[in-house]
Amino acid sequence: xxxxxxxxxxxxxxxxxxxxxxxxxxxxxxxxxxxxxxxxxxxxxxxxxxxxxxxxxxxxxxxxxxxxxxxxxxxxxxxxxxxxxxxxxxxxxxxxxxxxxxxxxxxxxxxxxxxxxxxxxxxxxxxxxxxxxxxxxxxxxxxxxxxxxxxxxxxxxxxxxxxxxxxxxxxxxxxxxxxxxxxxxxxxxxxxxxxxxxxxxxxxxxxxxxxx
Amino acid sequence: xxxxxxxxxxxxxxxxxxxxxxxxxxxxxxxxxxxxxxxxxxxxxxxxxxxxxxxxxxxxxxxxxxxxxxxxxxxxxxxxxxxxxxxxxxxxxxxxxxxxxxxxxxxxxxxxxxxxxxxxxxxxxxxxxxxxxxxxxxxxxxxxxxxxxxxxxxxxxxxxxxxxxxxxxxxxxxxxxxxxxxxxxxxxxxxxxxxxxxxxxxxxxxxxxxxxxxxxxxxxxxxxxxxxxxxxxxxxxxxxxxxxxxxxxxxxxxxxxxxxxxxxxxxxxxxxxxxxxxxxxxxxxxxxxxxxxxxxxxxxxxxxxxxxxxxxxxxxxxxxxxxxxxxxxxxxxxxxxxxxxxxxxxxxxxxxxxxxxxxxxxxxxxxxxxxxxxxxxxxxxxxxxxxxxxxxxxxxxxxxxxxxxxxxxxxxxxxxxxxxxxxxxxxxxxxxxxxxxxxxxxxxxxxxxxxxxxxxxxxxxxxxxxxxxxxxxxxxxxxxxxxxxxxxxxxxxxxxxxxxxxxxxxxxxxxxxxxxxxxxxxxxxxxx
Ligand SMILES: Cc1cc2nc3c(=O)[nH]c(=O)nc-3n(C[C@H](O)[C@H](O)[C@H](O)COP(=O)(O)OP(=O)(O)OC[C@H]3O[C@@H](n4cnc5c(N)ncnc54)[C@H](O)[C@@H]3O)c2cc1C
Numbered sequence: 052x053x054x055x056x057x058x059x060x061x062x063x064x065x066x067x068x069x070x071x072x073x074x075x076x077x078x079x080x081x082x083x084x085x086x087x088x089x090x091x092x093x094x095x096x097x098x099x100x101x102x103x104x105x106x107x108x109x110x111x112x113x114x115x116x117x118x119x120x121x122x123x124x125x126x127x128x129x130x131x132x133x134x135x136x137x138x139x140x141x142x143x144x145x146x147x148x149x150x151x152x153x154x155x156x157x158x159x160x161x162x163x164x165x166x167x168x169x170x171x172x173x174x175x176x177x178x179x180x181x182x183x184x185x186x187x188x189x190x191x192x193x194x195x196x197x198x199x200x201x202x203x204x205x206x207x208x209x210x211x212x213x214x215x216x217x218x219x220x221x222x223x224x225x226x227x228x229x230x231x232x233x234x235x236x237x238x239x240x241x242x243x244x245x246x247x248x249x250x251x252x253x254x255x256x257x258x259x260x261x262x263x
Numbered sequence: 264x265x266x267x268x269x270x271x272x273x274x275x276x277x278x279x280x281x282x283x284x285x286x287x288x289x290x291x292x293x294x295x296x297x298x299x300x301x302x303x304x305x306x307x308x309x310x311x312x313x314x315x316x317x318x319x320x321x322x323x324x325x326x327x328x329x330x331x332x333x334x335x336x337x338x339x340x341x342x343x344x345x346x347x348x349x350x351x352x353x354x355x356x357x358x359x360x361x362x363x364x365x366x367x368x369x370x371x372x373x374x375x376x377x378x379x380x381x382x383x384x385x386x387x388x389x390x391x392x393x394x395x396x397x398x399x400x401x402x403x404x405x406x407x408x409x410x411x412x413x414x415x416x417x418x419x420x421x422x423x424x425x426x427x428x429x430x431x432x433x434x435x436x437x438x439x440x441x442x443x444x445x446x447x448x449x450x451x452x453x454x455x456x457x458x459x460x461x462x463x464x465x466x467x468x469x470x471x472x473x474x475x476x477x478x479x480x481x482x483x484x485x486x487x488x489x490x491x492x493x494x495x496x497x498x499x500x501x502x503x504x505x506x507x508x509x510x511x512x513x514x515x516x517x518x519x520x521x522x523x524x525x526x527x528x529x530x531x532x533x534x535x536x537x538x539x540x541x542x543x544x545x546x547x548x549x550x551x552x553x554x555x556x557x558x559x560x561x562x563x564x565x566x567x568x569x570x571x572x573x574x575x576x577x578x579x580x581x582x583x584x585x586x587x588x589x590x591x592x593x594x595x596x597x598x599x600x601x602x603x604x605x606x607x608x609x610x611x612x613x614x615x616x617x618x619x620x621x622x623x624x625x626x627x628x629x630x631x632x633x634x635x636x637x638x639x640x641x642x643x644x645x646x647x648x649x650x651x652x653x654x655x656x657x658x659x660x661x662x663x664x665x666x667x668x669x670x671x672x673x674x675x676x677x678x679x680x681x682x683x684x685x686x687x688x689x690x691x692x693x694x695x696x697x698x699x700x701x702x703x704x705x706x707x708x709x710x711x712x713x714x715x716x717x718x719x720x721x722x723x724x725x726x727x728x729x730x731x732x733x734x735x736x737x738x739x740x741x742x743x744x745x746x747x748x749x750x751x752x753x754x755x756x757x758x759x760x761x762x763x764x765x766x767x768x769x770x771x772x773x774x775x776x777x778x779x780x781x782x783x784x785x786x787x788x789x790x791x
Contacts, residue, residue, distance in 0.1 A: 085347045085558055090365045093345075093717055096600025097562035103614055104596030105720060140680060144715070145366030167602075 088153050090145055091161065098164040101210045103172070106138045108213035112166025112263075114197060115158050117204040120234070122146050122154050129229040136225040138216055166208065171259050173211040173252060180257025183250060187241065195261040202234050208263030211255050218242050218251045305774060307336035307781045310587075311788055315339050318573050318586040320561050322349035325755040325769035326592040327547035328398070330554060332777055341584060342551065343575050345560035345718045349548050351592075352384035352722055353766065355539030356625070356709055363717040364710075367683055372707050373627045373665065378658030380539040381625040381665045383711040384722070385766050387411065390532040392767035394774065395543070399536065402546030409533040410656040412524040413641020415491075416633075419696045420515035420646035424507070428697055431644070433490040433504060434512060435521040436476065440484030441509040443475020447482035520644045528765070537657070543766070560718070561593060564603040566748045574602075588780060590773070592756035594618075594721060595744075605748060612744035615737075616758060618721030621713045622675025624649075624668045624690055626705035631664045632698065647693040648677045666705065668694055672764075679712040686710045724758035733761075745775070750783050 091110065096102040099110030110118065124130045131143030149157070187206075192198055195207030206214060220226040221242035227235030245251050315338045319326045322344035330340045342349075346363070356362060358375035362383070373379045387409050388395055399406055414432035423429075450468065459467065472479065476487035486506030493502045512518050523529075536542035548555055556577060563574035563583075571589035575582055591598070595613040603610075633639075633654045640656030653667035668690040671678065678686050687708045695701040713722040727737040747753045753776035760768035 086361060086363070086368065090717060092560065092562075092600075093365065093597065093720065094600070097560070097602060100600060100602060102597070102600025104599035104616075104618075107600070134680075144682075148366055 088145075088149060088157060089160065091157070094141070098167070099161055100167045101169055101213070103210070103212060105141070106212070106216070107142070108210045109167065109169050109208070110161050111164035112208070113161065114199065114204060115162055116199060117197075117202075118161055119154060119158050120202075122149060122157065124232060124235070126154075127231070129232040130226055130235070132229070133225040135223065136220055139220070139225065166263065168263070169208060169210045171211060173215070173256055173259065175249075175252035175256030177253070177256040177260050179250075180253035180255070183245065183254040184257050186244060187254070190237070195258050195263075205263070206258050207261040209258075211259055214255045214258060215248075215251055218245060218255070219248070222251075305332055305777055305781070307332060307777060308785050308788070309337040311784060311791075314587045314784075316570075316586040317341070317588045317590070318343065318571065318584050319590045319592075320564070320573065321345075321351065321592040321756070322544075322548075322555055322557075323351035323592040323756055323769060324353055324543070324547075324766045325757070325759075325773040326590060327544065327551070328770050328773040329590045329755065329777060330551055331398075331547055332773075334551065334554065338588075340551070340554050341586070342555040343559045343561050343573065343584075344555060344557050345593075347557050349555055349557070350384075350541055350544035351719060352713070353540050353544050354382075354384045354711070355541040356381045356383050356711070357539065362709055362711060364712055364715045365717055365720075366715065367710075367712075369683070369709055371709055374663060376658075376661075376663075377538055378655070378661060379627070379663065379665055381667065381709065382535070382540040383623055383625075383709075384713070385540050386535065387529065388534045388536075388766070389528055389530075390534065392765065394770045395767045396534075398546065398770070399543060402543070402550065404542050404546045405537040406534045407537050407657065409535040410640025411529050411533050411642065413638055413654070415637040416641045416643040416652075416654065417697050418515070418517055418521065418644045420517055421696075422646065423515035423517075424511055426696065428643075429507070430491055431521045431524075431641075433507060434518050436487050436490040437484075437507045437512060438509065438518055438521070440475040440477065440487060440506070443471050443477050444482065444484040446471045446474075447477060515646060517644050517646050524642060535657075561601060564589070564591070564601060564605075564752070566604060566752045568749060569751070571751050587751070589752045590776060591752065591754050592758075592769070594719060594756070595724060595754075595758055596721060597718070605752075608743050609748060609754075612740040613754075615726070615740050617725040618714060619723040619725055619764070620671075620673065620675040620679065621722040621764075622669065622671045622678045622711065623713075624678070624686060624708060624710040626666050626668050626690070627707040628664050628666045629704050629706060631658075631661065632700070632704050633666070634660065643697050645693060645697055647696070648674070649690055649693045652694060652697055668705070668708070669710075675712060675714065678710065679714045683708075683710060723764035724756075747776070747779065750780075753780065 091099065094102060094105045094107040095110050096107070101107065101109035121130065125143050125146035126149055128143070131139030133139065190198055190201045190203040191206050195205060197203055197205035217226065221235070221238045222245070224239065227239045229235070245254060317333050317338045317340045319330050319340060319342040322342050326342055327349065330342050334340050356371050357380040358371060358373050360371040362369040362371065388406070390396070414430065414435070416431050417428040418431055418434050419426065419428040447468065450471065468482070471477070472482060475484050476489055477484050484506070486503055488501060488503050490504045493504050495501045559575045559577040561573055561575045562581070565572045570585060570587045572583060572585050573589065575584070593601070595616040596618050598613055599610070638654050639659060640654050643652040645652070648671055649669035651667065651670040653670065655664045655666065658664050669678065678689065681689065687710070690708065691702050713719060726741060727733055744754050745759055755772045755776050757763045757765065757768040757772065759772040762768050
């Protein structure tokens, strides 16, 4: 199921937005209100549910500290700069234009979206993945809930296709190898410990079972 | 050239070269270019009382077509459009236009004059696109001719002739001369006394001579005035240009362009609306008025047994609308991010479609410098990522004009990945190989990377693994997505046609859906 009825009901509810500058476009005449930095939903889906067609992951329910750091890393060119990082380079150019104020405002906006379960699209060996995940839990938590203290984000409930891309990118050095990316750098040896794409698929299949 | 050819081979050669008509028919059989179609007449039934509410998602040409046809038939239509303008990939840039590329928003600062515009998406209307032309006529959209091929425009390739630009006429004349001489040699050598009579043979040789402008007695090609004169022509004798050896021309993969610019889809007469392609869009929106809601992104679609419920944002709040029927032209790759209750196989079809990468850019030209070089429209070809330069066929002899500085339909990511500055520099550096003074005569660049345009993120839908990857599996996916969900929700747009990236395709998909719905409405009415 891509989308649950209960979520749909919720999404029909009127969404209260914080602050005037956040108001959505009202009409063709309101061009100044229309042209803001709220491009996120075109790629990440309505209310940030994630969009497989654009390979842009779920943002709804993301930890604000992690969201902020990623926007800053994209802006600084620490992420999404490698030519082969197709998805990252989709995200990077718009982040590059964001001001500190805009990032703060976007984090608040994204924070207004309720978490929505992501669909399972992957078929892997979750049992084999459980063993592999043993080395991940020290930072990402036994239930994949993440650790603000260690700066490791929640993995449970994220789009599985996205997690696969990230592990591949850490392994290939597209992410985590930029100077100054100390958080990303921690992931490089971890991703390297996953032997191949099958291992990656298995560990992500296990993360799929953790629920949220 | 001692090689002699069999009669059959020769016949193949002749028909392949001269029998363009035959080739075009073959093209149709292979569904390369669709057969000329009559404008479809859609005599739609009036809605069943109380069952006439329709919601249309996206004000692309297909959505507007549906809205207009159903409005005429008596339905109550609402069009929800995420952007603050209608038209989607029909987009004309002129003074003041905002180009809403994600991460690279631009505002056009060209002179404000009617001819100073640029069709950043659709630009050409072939005379065989009967349905689109039908709407142009019905909606009062004034048309003028569009010039696609110009013999006086240039071709440039670093691999050919030391990288010097040459006129298209020089390429086509010399290649034809070579081919004709080859034919003439084969013809005599093969001793073709059958199936032609002597008189027929004479005629054929005459054709070959004409085709290549061969020398009358020896049937040799030694150059032709068709390639243009170096000097003179009127009050002094014209000095013919030197013939160019085929060996030199062959160095470029581009030379075929001078033969295909007027073939296939660009073979029919081409037209453009006076003042910009978005005149077509305005033709529809004038009729539809406030039925189109702008700045209204769809955020949820629920198909029910007897209708469809759609959620959308507008004016800072969330709304919902219930309708009996829904027609949806939101690009498939964006639809996968909108909550819905589509069947799994329907969604799987949507997910299988890849995004296209078309890229275009333009400059304001401070003078119409091309007119000083005998160019009044058409295309210059270059073996570089910009690929083409188009000269406007409109605004002749005015002070300035808008020149297309790049058009890369299939491989636009080269530019998409660049910063605005890099894109502009690349266009200048490549363009100055065609026009040495280019940098000095152009200004105010605009770039349109369709892959990054807000609410679009692509052009055009790529079914299968890319161009030409049409397998049985793809066919199954396509067929599934064409079928409506519960007979209530139709997926439309050029993404739902075999021949993407034409407005005619988008309209054809809309007509297919309308006819299907109309049949259902009629059969339900007879059952009741
Ligand atoms: C570079 C280029 C050159 C082309 N050249 C030609 C040409 O010469 N001749 C020709 O005939 N055609 C040409 N085409 C093709 C033509 O433009 C398209 O085939 C046609 O416009 C597609 O129409 P459509 O109905 O499929 O909708 P689209 O144009 O794809 O429109 C989709 C609409 O959906 C809207 N939308 C997106 N998300 C949402 C949402 N969440 N809620 C509501 N609305 C949403 C979009 O804003 C848009 O208005 C060209 C296209 C390009 C890009």
